[in-house]
Amino acid sequence: MSEKRIGNYLLPPGIEIFERGWLSANNIFLFGEDDVSLVDSGYCTHQQMTVDLVSNALKRHNLSGLNKLVNTHLHSDHCGGNAGLLKEFDCEIWIPEAEVIAVQDWDEDLLSFAQLGQDCPRFSHCDQLVAGKEINLGPYRWQILAAPGHDNHSIMLYQEQHQILISADALWEEGFGVIFPELWGESGFEGVAQTLELIEELPVALVIPGHGKPFTDVKKSIATAKSRLDYLSGDTDRNARHGAKVLLKYKLLEWRSKEMSAVKSWIAGTPALESIRKQMNLCSGDFEDWLIQALVKSKAAIIEKDCLVNLD
Known part of the structure; x- marks a missing residue:
């Protein structure tokens, strides 16, 4: 060998x-x-x-x-x-x-x-x-x-x-x-x-x-x-925001593509993300929108036909 x-x-x-x-x-x-x-x-x-x-x-x-x-x-x-x-x-x-x-x-x-x-x-x-x-x-x-x-x-x-x-x-x-x-x-x-x-x-x-x-x-x-x-x-919110993005990106690697309603439901039902939402002092809807858009902004995902789609 x-x-x-x-x-x-x-x-x-x-x-x-x-x-x-x-x-x-x-x-x-x-x-x-x-x-x-x-x-x-x-x-x-x-x-x-x-x-x-x-x-x-x-x-x-x-x-x-x-x-x-x-x-x-x-x-x-x-x-x-x-x-x-x-x-x-x-x-x-x-x-x-x-x-x-x-x-x-x-x-x-x-x-x-x-x-x-x-x-x-x-x-x-x-x-x-x-x-x-x-x-x-x-x-x-x-x-x-x-x-x-x-x-x-x-x-x-x-x-x-x-x-x-x-x-x-x-x-x-x-x-x-x-x-x-x-x-x-x-x-x-x-x-x-x-x-x-x-x-x-x-x-x-x-x-x-x-x-x-x-x-x-x-x-x-x-x-x-x-x-x-x-x-x-240096700023605990940085770690929280980073953690939230990693968790959604990881799940999207598994899904590959998911309807937006199901993505928001998963975010709302995930305890670690709920803790981060509270730390960031955002309401549920604002947090879900922020997290999805954060992934899109970092070019880790796109929104297509009301689905969140993974980008490798």
């Missing part, structure tokens, strides 16, 4: 990266003699594609099955394929320690799916990821690191020997994921700062983010992320 280079970095054996579109988080396939694991599983509408990606990788490397599925955090784009993979491969599912009770009880108030207006088929877990401990994934031992900010229960995975960081949504090449805790009155800005400081202290040669291509210029990406954090934390 040909060597895989990312910039000047040679990806070590036993690691494949399935770079996905924005509706599904990237998947990392890790395989060795004693273990075959996958990190994150994508969105539920893509779960058959995720199953197919894993099945094809197993065949390509003459592997018998998938042992473990590890979720960096429980947002629907990272765990929406869990149920499908569990059914297909009967694999162990590992989730962050802080999410155990929520998953055991399938508590809609603790899980984010309903709050964000998204879907995730119910799944069960086998074990938990505890920050400060280590886990075998494929042929390597990985450190489990706490990564609060985007999601205060999120973890990252670090492989010291090869200096690889699986950063999930804590660090992208051009920023990081929406700081959701701030949208419902919890601390998030400080968590992002702490996580970026942790990454800065690590010798990292390659970052595999939750979205977008893997990258090697970690110093530049951290500087970009810090600048972004300063901008968002």
